[in-house]
Amino acid sequence: MKQYSTEILIVGGGPGGIFTSKSLLANNITDFKVVCDEPEVVCRCNIPYGIGKKFLNDINDAVTSHHTFLPNFDDVGIVGRISRIDHPNKTAYGTFLKSDEDFSVSYNRLILAMGGQASLPPIKGAINLDYDGSNPVGEVVYYKGKSYDKAALRDNVVVVRSVADARRIDAICGTGLTVAVVGTGLVGIEIIDNLIIRGNKVEVVEILPHLVSFLDADMSTHLEEALKNEGANIHLGKPCTEVGDGYIIVGDQKIKADLVVIGAGVSSDIQLAREVGCEIGKTGGVRVNERCLTSVPDVYAIGDLIEIDDAIFSEPVQFQLLPNVMMQGAIIAKHFKGIDLEGPLAVGAGMSHAADLFWGFAGYSEGMVASRDLNVMAEKIELFTAEHASPYAKKAWYKMVVSAEDQGTVKRGQIIGFQAITQEKHLGDLMARWADIIGEKETVWDLPKHNWIHQPLVGNPPSNAYIMTFFTMFTGKLEK
Numbered sequence: 001m002k003q004y005s006t007e008i009l010i011v012g013g014g015p016g017g018i019f020t021s022k023s024l025l026a027n028n029i030t031d032f033k034v035v036c037d038e039p040e041v042v043c044r045c046n047i048p049y050g051i052g053k054k055f056l057n058d059i060n061d062a063v064t065s066h067h068t069f070l071p072n073f074d075d076v077g078i079v080g081r082i083s084r085i086d087h088p089n090k091t092a093y094g095t096f097l098k099s100d101e102d103f104s105v106s107y108n109r110l111i112l113a114m115g116g117q118a119s120l121p122p123i124k125g126a127i128n129l130d131y132d133g134s135n136p137v138g139e140v141v142y143y144k145g146k147s148y149d150k151a152a153l154r155d156n157v158v159v160v161r162s163v164a165d166a167r168r169i170d171a172i173c174g175t176g177l178t179v180a181v182v183g184t185g186l187v188g189i190e191i192i193d194n195l196i197i198r199g200n201k202v203e204v205v206e207i208l209p210h211l212v213s214f215l216d217a218d219m220s221t222h223l224e225e226a227l228k229n230e231g232a233n234i235h236l237g238k239p240c241t242e243v244g245d246g247y248i249i250v251g252d253q254k255i256k257a258d259l260v261v262i263g264a265g266v267s268s269d270i271q272l273a274r275e276v277g278c279e280i281g282k283t284g285g286v287r288v289n290e291r292c293l294t295s296v297p298d299v300y301a302i303g304d305l306i307e308i309d310d311a312i313f314s315e316p317v318q319f320q321l322l323p324n325v326m327m328q329g330a331i332i333a334k335h336f337k338g339i340d341l342e343g344p345l346a347v348g349a350g351m352s353h354a355a356d357l358f359w360g361f362a363g364y365s366e367g368m369v370a371s372r373d374l375n376v377m378a379e380k381i382e383l384f385t386a387e388h389a390s391p392y393a394k395k396a397w398y399k400m401v402v403s404a405e406d407q408g409t410v411k412r413g414q415i416i417g418f419q420a421i422t423q424e425k426h427l428g429d430l431m432a433r434w435a436d437i438i439g440e441k442e443t444v445w446d447l448p449k450h451n452w453i454h455q456p457l458v459g460n461p462p463s464n465a466y467i468m469t470f471f472t473m474f475t476g477k478l479e480k
């Protein structure tokens, strides 16, 4: 058995493992090994676009090698899978991907970056529960708390997580199929859009009464309308309960579906972390502190694997997004150099595009806090992103959610959420700015201290017109 010895062992070669490796190198820390069990490297964010071919011919255009990110991968990388970690003796055991031979790695500090795998809601027929293929390794799906080899999925059911998933969908869609998409999160909406572009008829199924849980109904209605105009059939407020050959069941309706794409989220791959003894939080992620240290000394965890406390309610959450993963790698590398930064990012924020609309959110919607004992106020405004006669003017709807009372960790007037839907594509900076404002726990009374630039032709989404409109609306109703 090949034996390695290293100061730092990283398990998992997704964005978390790779960016942590890059950060270590950037800090002149070279005594580490990263174990990757996927032979190809892809930024998963590209996966929907390999299907719709909006800017990729296929997913292969986005696939790259470990060496692209880590030129010294031959020295620091191991292409294999870790199957057991004996943490008391600080040794991990695994198998090489190519040769099936075993190896071991002794380490001093451990970074867990196993990410997550697609999770299936309880849908009868979606998975062959009696499947007894080889031990579930690598590509698995979670169903009712158990992991299954992806080969156990019904022939006409796919999930969206890996390059293999993208290739599978790409190979069978685009031939005039009727495709059902179950779940309308960030990934679900992108898949719907890309499937429509490929010429499929798309049936959208969402258990909530409106699309996208991060948006409120009065915002997602614009997205719904745009997708309907593109030809999507939308079924809201009922779960998909069954899949059969050529159909799905939604409520009491049998709907034609040649292919069923399930975009219902990701569950953290916690098996090894549990074996190591790491505390697992309420959300099913590995608990970490602000340095990404788990409950076990010398064991760190990052990325889709972890749970942190959010900035607003100080409650456990999982933010399974790329920027969070990258920042966590940077935080650990600096920590190993003796510099402790603040982190990890503790505000949920995302954005996407479908039909002719760009949409984004930061923090919480009214709907997301409805079950809490917290009075909130919300205002929505409709505007153009520049003077409406400007050729750059785009339609936009913005919504702000504010706490109406002091309660627990939240102050009266604190901005707890911001949503945007617009035809303006430069949404990233706007949403990031709101994520920062929300993360800093600012109130509506703090708004005038920000710089806002306005120009009639060019506009700029954060123009003073809209920010002062919000300031006036909220401070007119909320006494300081």
Ligand SMILES: Cc1cc2nc3c(=O)[nH]c(=O)nc-3n(C[C@H](O)[C@H](O)[C@H](O)COP(=O)(O)OP(=O)(O)OC[C@H]3O[C@@H](n4cnc5c(N)ncnc54)[C@H](O)[C@@H]3O)c2cc1C
Pocket (backbone or CB within 6 Å): 011, 012, 013, 014, 015, 016, 017, 035, 036, 037, 038, 043, 044, 045, 046, 047, 048, 080, 081, 082, 083, 113, 114, 115, 116, 117, 138, 160, 161, 162, 187, 269, 272, 302, 303, 304, 305, 320, 321, 322, 323, 325
């Ligand atoms: C379709 C899709 C679109 C997305 N779009 C966006 C987006 O637009 N913006 C955004 O911010 N985020 C997006 N994300 C989320 C983002 O991709 C994830 O947050 C990110 O991939 C998490 O990185 P990670 O390294 O923590 O986990 P993962 O990406 O899951 O990587 C973990 C790696 O560890 C490997 N591994 C697991 N167990 C072992 C083991 N025992 N031994 C060795 N290796 C192991 C896994 O095979 C995998 O390669 C998207 C995700 C998907 C699926």
